[in-house]
Amino acid sequence: MKVNLDDAPRTPSLLDLAASARAGATAPVARIARVAGRGPSEDRLRELGFTKGTEVRFVRAAPLGDPLCFRLRGTEICLRRAEAARIEIEAP
C-alpha cells in the first residue's frame, strides 16, 4: 500500500507557532507536547524547560529570520529553526 507522506498530519511545532504568530494569525502562546527524540541534545532542551505542559511564548525572530526567541519559565531562550522544529506543541 502506497502511503503519501505529504498527506500525513504533522504535529505542530514551535516553528509553526513562530510562523503563525509572525503572520498575526494566532496568539503567540502554546503548551509543549514533547521534545521529539532521545539523544543528549533533546535531553538538554528538556533541561532548559521545554517539558510537557510548559507554557511557551514566542517573542520574536532575529532580524535575519533565525534564530527564534521564546519565553518560558521566566527566561528567554533562543533556538534555531532546526531545534524549534523538533519541539512539538499541543494543538490549540
Added chain:
Amino acid sequence: MSAAALPRIAIAGSPNSGKTTLFNALTGLRMKTGNYAGVTVDRREGEVAVPGGRVKLIDLPGTYSLHALSEDEAVAVRVLKGELGDGAPDAVVVVADVTSLDRSLPMIAEILQLGMPTLLCLTMIDELKARGGDLDVKALERELGVPVVGVVGNKGLGVDDLRARLAGSATWTRAKDLPGASTEERFAWADALLARCLRRRPDPSRLTRSLDAVLLHPIAGPVVFLAFVTIFFQLIFTWAAPAMDFLSGTMDGIADFVLARGPDTLLTHLVADGIIRGVGAVIVFLPQILLLFGVIFLLEACGYMARAAFVVDRLMGWVGLEGRCFIALLSSYACAVPGILATRTIPSPRDRLATVLVAPLTTCSARLPVYALLISAFVPAKKIVGPFTWQGLTLLALYLAGAAGALLFAAIFKRGLLRGKTLPFYLELPPYRFPSIKSVAVQVARRAQIFLKRAGTVILAASIVLWALLNFPRRPAPEGATELEAQAHVLENSYAAMAGKALEPVFEPLGFDWRVNVGLIGSMAAREVMVSTLAQVYAYSGSSDEDVAGLGVLLSSPDPATGRAPLSRPAALALLAWFVFALQCVSTLAVMRRETGGWKWPAIAFGYMLAAGWIAGWLTYRLALALGA
C-alpha cells in the same frame, strides 16, 4: 595554618546566574589560574578572607544541568564529584538568579542530590522586588533544608553576609525530600515547591522589553549592531592611539637612554634593542586590549553581547559557526591572543576550535605598521574618485581578504577536519542589568595580566633569540667602515642572514630576497617587528615612527649602487598578500597550544596559513608582474 587545611568551597550555577560577578566580588584579583590535568578548561580558584580565617573558592564553569554536554560542563560535574582537582570540595555554594528559579531549580536539585553541605545563594534579589515578585526565603530554606542567602551581586549587597556564612561551611546542612531522577520529575517538584514559597511571580522585565523592542527590531537592531562594530574599530584605531603613542615613545626613550648611558658593550645593545624594543613593540598594544575588553566585558555584563550573537547568528551559520564566534573574531582585530581567549564562551568544542584556528586571519593591529610602511612606499597616493584613494583601497582590500579568509577557512574546517557530533544551539537572553563595574574591571585586569605575562615570557624569549640571530657571529668589518656599514656587515654575516639566504629558493617565486626573508624570520616573534628588522637589514638608521616613511623611500627607490630598488613593487605587493595570511606570531601559537591542549592544532594552523600566505604571495607577484605594476 597551611594551605592544605583551608576549607574548599565550590561555586556552581548556570551561566547568567551572576556567579561570575559574585566570584569576582569575593576574590578580586587574588585569583589563581591554571589547568586541570588532561583538560583545556581553565581552573579558577581564589582565596577569600572570612571571619576567623580564609577559605578557598573554586569557580566552576557554568552548567545548565549535571548531564554534561561540553568539556566545560564535564569539568564542573567531575570537580563536584571529586574526580578532578584536589578531591571532592568540602562544601558547595549554588548560585541562582532568583527571577528565573522555575528554570534553575531542577539543576539546584541535582547538585543537592550530591549530598554535600550546600548553601543556596540567590542573586538579583532587588530585581525580584522591582518586578513585583515576592519570595518567602525562610519557607524556601525550610523546604530545601539548606541555608539560603540573598545577594545583589552587582551592587555588592549581601556579599559581606555571604562571606560570614562561608566561614561556617562545616555547619551547612544537606538537603532533604529531593525529587526523582528524571527532568520531568524535577520540574514537577520545582513547580510544587515554588507554589508554596513564591508568593508572587515577577513580571517580565519592562526595561528588557523596551530595550529589546529597539535593539532587536528587524531594522533598528542591525543598525545598532553595525554601530557597535564601528565603535569597536574606532576604539582600535583612534581612541587607543594617544595612549599607544605615549607607550611607544616611552619605550623608545628608555631604549635610547640605555644606549646613550650604558657601556658600549653587546649587553647594552641586547637590553636596548633586543629586549626593550622587542618587548616594547608588543606592550604598545596594551591600551587597545584594555579599552576593547573593557567594552566587551561591560556589554557582556549588561546583557547586550547575547543580543549581538542573536542578531549575527544566521550569518555565522552560513560558514558553519554560531553567533558567539563573532565576538571572538571581532576581538581578534585588536590581537588574536585575547580573541582566542574569548572563544571560551563558545559552548560547542568544534565551533570553538574552528574559531581559534581562523582567528589569526583577522587583520590584527600588529599588521598595521607593516601595511602602513609598504602601502605608503609602494602604492601611489593617487585618488580614484571622490575620497577614495588607491592607498585606502589597498588597505580595505587587505582587511577584506583577511575577513574572507577567516570565514572561508572556518567553513572548510567545520565541514572537513572537524566533523563530529553537533551540540544543539541555544542561547539565553538574560534581562538587561546594570553591570558591576568592579567585576568588569577585575576581568579586564586579568586579561591584561595574561597579555603582559605573554609579553614578559614568550615575546621576551623570542626577542632575545632574534637579537642573537641578527648579531652573531660577529664578523669584523673591513678597515675604514662607518658604524652603519659595520652594523650592516655584522648583519650580512649573521645566522639570521644565513637562514634568510637558505630560504631564498622558497621565497624567490614571490620576489623576496634574503633581506626580506630575514624580516620574515624576525616577524615570527611579532609581526610589527618586521619594520624594525627591515630597517636593520637595509642599514637604515632611523628608529622612531617618523622615520618609517624614510625607510619606505629607501625600499622603493633605486639603489645608486645597483640601479634597482631593494624591493620591487610586485614583490612588495606579494609581501602584503603574505602578511594577510601567514601566522607570524609566537604568542598566538603559545595561546593556541594552551587553549587546545597540545601542539597539534597550532601546527596545523601554522601549516595551513603558511601555505595560504605563500600561494597568495605567489599569485599576487605573478599577477603584478603580468599587469606591469
